Amino acid sequence: xxxxxxxxxxxxGTFAALGLLLTVMYRLTATVNLAIAATGVVGVYVMALxxxxxxxYGVAALAGIVAxxxxxxxxxxxxxxxxxTGGPQIRTAVSIAQLIGLIALAYICFGDEPRVLxxxxxxxxxxxxxxxxxxxSVILIALAVLIGTGIHVLLTRTSLGLRLRxxxxxxxxxxxxxxxxxxxxxxxxxxxxxLASIVLLLVAPVRSSDILSLSMLIVPACAAALxxxxxxxxxxLLGGLGLGLLEGALAGSxxxxxxxxxxxxxxxxxxxxxxxxxxxxxxxx
Amino acid sequence: MRRARTDLVRTGVVGVFLAGLxYGLAAGxxxxxxxxxxxxxxxxxxxxSLGVVAGHAGMVSLCQMAFAAIGAWTTAQLHVWGVPGGLxxxxxxxxxxxxxxxxxxxxxxxxxxxxxxxxxxxxxAATVDVVLAATSFPGTDHGITVTxxxxxxxxxxxxxxxxAVFAIVGIALKxxxxxxxxxxxxxxxESERATAAAGTSVPGAKLSAFAxxxxxxxxxxxLLAGQLAMxxxxxFDPGQSLVMYAVAIMVGAxxxxxxxxxxxxGVAVAEMLRRFGVPQxxxxxxxxVGAVQALTQGAGMSDAIRGLLxxxxxxxxxxxxxxxxxxxxxxxxxxxAPADAAAPAGPETTGGAxxxxxxxxxxxxxxxxxxxxxxxxxxxxxxxxxxxxAGKSSLVDAVSGFLPGSAGTITVSGGRVDGLPVHRRARxxxxxxxxxxxxxxxxxxxxxxxxxARRPVSDADIAEALAGLVEVGPEGPISALDxxxxxxxxxxxxxxxxxxxxxxxxxxxxLGHAESARLGEWLASVPARYGSAVLLIExxxxxxRRACTRVTVLDFGRVIAEGPPAEVFTRAHVLRAYLGEEMxx
Numbered sequence: 032x033x034x035x036x037x038x039x040x041x042x043x044g045t046f047a048a049l050g051l052l053l054t055v056m057y058r059l060t061a062t063v064n065l066a067i068a069a070t071g072v073v074g075v076y077v078m079a080l081x082x083x084x085x086x087x088y089g090v091a092a093l094a095g096i097v098a099x100x101x102x103x104x105x106x107x108x109x110x111x112x113x114x115x116t117g118g119p120q121i122r123t124a125v126s127i128a129q130l131i132g133l134i135a136l137a138y139i140c141f142g143d144e145p146r147v148l149x150x151x152x153x154x155x156x157x158x159x160x161x162x163x164x165x166x167x168s169v170i171l172i173a174l175a176v177l178i179g180t181g182i183h184v185l186l187t188r189t190s191l192g193l194r195l196r197x198x199x200x201x202x203x204x205x206x207x208x209x210x211x212x213x214x215x216x217x218x219x220x221x222x223x224x225x226l227a228s229i230v231l232l233l234v235a236p237v238r239s240s241d242i243l244s245l246s247m248l249i250v251p252a253c254a255a256a257l258x259x260x261x262x263x264x265x266x267x268l269l270g271g272l273g274l275g276l277l278e279g280a281l282a283g284s285x286x287x288x289x290x291x292x293x294x295x296x297x298x299x300x301x302x303x304x305x306x307x308x309x310x311x312x313x314x315x316x
Numbered sequence: 317m318r319r320a321r322t323d324l325v326r327t328g329v330v331g332v333f334l335a336g337l338x339y340g341l342a343a344g345x346x347x348x349x350x351x352x353x354x355x356x357x358x359x360x361x362x363x364x365s366l367g368v369v370a371g372h373a374g375m376v377s378l379c380q381m382a383f384a385a386i387g388a389w390t391t392a393q394l395h396v397w398g399v400p401g402g403l404x405x406x407x408x409x410x411x412x413x414x415x416x417x418x419x420x421x422x423x424x425x426x427x428x429x430x431x432x433x434x435x436x437x438x439x440x441a442a443t444v445d446v447v448l449a450a451t452s453f454p455g456t457d458h459g460i461t462v463t464x465x466x467x468x469x470x471x472x473x474x475x476x477x478x479x480a481v482f483a484i485v486g487i488a489l490k491x492x493x494x495x496x497x498x499x500x501x502x503x504x505x506e507s508e509r510a511t512a513a514a515g516t517s518v519p520g521a522k523l524s525a526f527a528x529x530x531x532x533x534x535x536x537x538x539l540l541a542g543q544l545a546m547x548x549x550x551x552f553d554p555g556q557s558l559v560m561y562a563v564a565i566m567v568g569a570x571x572x573x574x575x576x577x578x579x580x581x582g583v584a585v586a587e588m589l590r591r592f593g594v595p596q597x598x599x600x601x602x603x604x605v606g607a608v609q610a611l612t613q614g615a616g617m618s619d620a621i622r623g624l625l626x627x628x629x630x631x632x633x634x635x636x637x638x639x640x641x642x643x644x645x646x647x648x649x650x651x652x653a654p655a656d657a658a659a660p661a662g663p664e665t666t667g668g669a670x671x672x673x674x675x676x677x678x679x680x681x682x683x684x685x686x687x688x689x690x691x692x693x694x695x696x697x698x699x700x701x702x703x704x705x706a707g708k709s710s711l712v713d714a715v716s717g718f719l720p721g722s723a724g725t726i727t728v729s730g731g732r733v734d735g736l737p738v739h740r741r742a743r744x745x746x747x748x749x750x751x752x753x754x755x756x757x758x759x760x761x762x763x764x765x766x767x768x769a770r771r772p773v774s775d776a777d778i779a780e781a782l783a784g785l786v787e788v789g790p791e792g793p794i795s796a797l798d799x800x801x802x803x804x805x806x807x808x809x810x811x812x813x814x815x816x817x818x819x820x821x822x823x824x825x826x827l828g829h830a831e832s833a834r835l836g837e838w839l840a841s842v843p844a845r846y847g848s849a850v851l852l853i854e855x856x857x858x859x860x861r862r863a864c865t866r867v868t869v870l871d872f873g874r875v876i877a878e879g880p881p882a883e884v885f886t887r888a889h890v891l892r893a894y895l896g897e898e899m900x901x
Contacts, residue, residue, distance in 0.1 A: 119430040132604030135597040296439030
């Protein structure tokens, strides 16, 4: 049991970090970016290609992060150019289309054979209950906490954060005050893509190198974000960590091992139905 | 009548032509192409299932392949068990087997919408995939493949069978589209509140959409099992559900030709890419781009094609039968209707059509409506006025059932309705309209009025309901009307149901002065025409004076005056509430 829990740390950090990114993007751009893990995949594979071409890891990883950011910027440009006034239903559909497109493009550009990905953080930190805690898990969790606190400080303590919040809540009013919202929005998309790439660079070597299964990290990430109702950063952080530990604990038991991917779905379903139980109608009034 | 007959003839001709085309394709195409065409038709069936839930009802469903997988699984199991009847029996059973799962996914959809529903359905798709991958399809371990019954053994015969299933599904869905159920799906897409206020159960509409969709998807799974003989979980991976959703948006799968185009496109693009040696994944890129493009246009390919054909047909006719831009409110004298002649056909009741006592609405610690009593006697038009924030809208919401937490008793024609859900109150004879524009734009004027009436109405009834109120052709789509016209149409729909009482929430907003005056006279004639009483919420005091025999004034959630308008509007404290302290002083 304890072994499983320890082994779930890496997953927990990943879900938490991606869940945080989803939350902040939803708060700032009113979009649940279902393609966020897929943009990270772009980063991972660009890095892998460059390392194969003989680039040093650090430079290749940096290029990967930039590539992830660019992919995300492209998605953001589409969203702001044509769907800025679209309702949540339409934005969801656009996001689904972007997810499909990114996965397909990734397969086209990078092929579908599994790759051996260099692991930047495979050093051991400690051994607990016979399970070694890798550097990667520690960094992932630290990264999740860092993203969470960083975003919190940015939003509540800086003037940029104030502008971002104003933009998210009343985009037209903000624009009338002379603040260009589109550039800000696209910047948010870009930064989220870069951070998602960093997360995926860390988790891909230990989890999977398959494009589809990495992109589908969006499902547990959504579960984490929904623990915080897509608003609370702390909820997303704790939700992600909890989900990772739960998944790890279940992985320890052979009978439920093959069904462990079901866990995020069940968690999502319960959280959502509970959170939204009062939402009887589609419109407020 | 002639029109209906020409429609029938045209449908028949198109049907015969399509049947001939299918037969020609089955007989003439090379074997390989027949197999491809079969795949196209089977995906077409799946796309029709998406057309119901996503196209008509506007709900996101990313788990259609999971429903298809249940259908295929059931087919394989029925084959292993040796259930007689072959695919002719297995296919409908496979569809039925998917229905419980459709209902299961429909349950969270009662509260979840948009991205939440997307996440849940995607999670469901992933779950079904995991379970299927862990437990192989029946018979596959022993090499038992699904066999086709006699008469369908060759691919050419089976292709015709698939075409027949596609056609049956398409015709059945077209028939449903004309019913109140079909209209309720499309109404749902626009506004759940308005759907319920028209007397339709929203949970019923959502669950039925998911059930029908799951059934059709299950059918397509059965067809696939028959086509491939051996299906594995990889045939139904959740990625395909995503792609199918994108294709459905791109082609507009709520029309059968859209679903067919989608199926054909999927196969044709894959085949072209294969021939030119381009990676297959490009097809998904194409569909993703196509879906985004369709979303920017707000319509899929089938709608665009229909619009184009419609435009050509209209261009050929010298004078279009119905004007595209109708004029709100007839120019002629309002209501040549028998204000004093014929007796009202509606339920004649003595006493109050609507009686409200002790109605209280609280939002947290704020009391928006405070122990309000209100009576609308049968056969009268009563006004409800008050300054902004007086609690008028809260009162209307509470009376119509949108605020289940409110206290007080509400009776309609003597029967208690408080405690009932919105649609049951509407069926009990309490109709309301909305301040916001909530008329479903996916319907035509006639379809909407039939949907709202909840009773059989003839074209003459519809013409009479529109006469003197709003000048629109019954064939025209609501999406072409302006907001003021839509609001009047909503009023016409609510009254066509002949309710005991119709609560009209600011029907004159957006109308000009002259139009508003005519509306006032029309409203005054409503009790005689329809036998319905009216509670009119309005800011336009001229309209209230014209239409109402009595008026109730609300301020800070309490009734501050009640009586005939001419008298009430002269009282000092009413003026003060309306115009402020200084003005009235």
